[in-house]
Amino acid sequence: MSIKIDNEYNNYFIGDREVRDLLTREGERKLEGLPNRAIDLKNLEKRIEANKFVNDAEVYRGLDGNIHVKVKQNRPIARLIRSDQDVYIDVEGHTLPLSDRYTARVIPVTKSALIKSLDDEFFQDSTGQDYLSLLQFIENDRFWKAQLAQMHIDGKGKITFLPQVGDHTIEFGKPVRVEAKFRKLMIFYKEVLPVMGWDKYKRVNVEYEDQIICE
Structure with missing residues (x-):
């Protein structure tokens, strides 16, 4: 997974580890190694956006086959x-x-x-x-x-x-x-x-x- 967090306003409420925990339900659900059809990208976005410090999240699959995550924090x-x-x-x-x-x-x-x-x-x-x-x-x-x-x-x-x-x-x-x-x-x-x-x-x-x- 590639995670990018927008710190436009120098907010640091959430980091890579917290985003990864949200995506994997704190490690209970591994994403690495899963076939593409088994990964629900919209559901992953909803998991991240459920965090109050997150204003918006985008989860998509890149041409390299990796999951890319973009997070915009609340201000x-x-x-x-x-x-x-x-x-x-x-x-x-x-x-x-x-x-x-x-x-x-x-x-x-x-x-x-x-x-x-x-x-x-x-x-x-x-x-x-x-x-x-x-x-x-x-x-x-x-x-x-x-x-x-x-x-x-x-x-x-x-x-x-x-x-x-x-x-x-x-x-x-x-x-x-x-x-x-x-x-x-x-x-x-x-x-x-x-x-x-x-x-x-x-x-x-x-x-x-x-x-x-x-x-």
């Missing part, structure tokens, strides 16, 4: 800190378990007890989609991905961030007008802090349209 964009069990959330809003093999460098998210559970169902409804879009924006922006250390959702659904650099709290409000709010926040970082100093303010609020509140 986590946040880590949900929950009382029962921490999980990742992927780019499509589905939860993924934590892995002993690899820890993704993504933003941790906490929530108030007044907000319903952050699970697959939450991120698929119209309200949750706004939070998912915000997390996708952060994941795809190099600066904000590096600068935002933690995200919290309060009982009213409003968001605050803790930064990697600086002692201030960022009050973001609800996940609407996301790009406009981050543009205002960038003004704060580029034009206000260099003049006033990084320790001048304890909170910056970009929730309201056409204004930045610094205290």
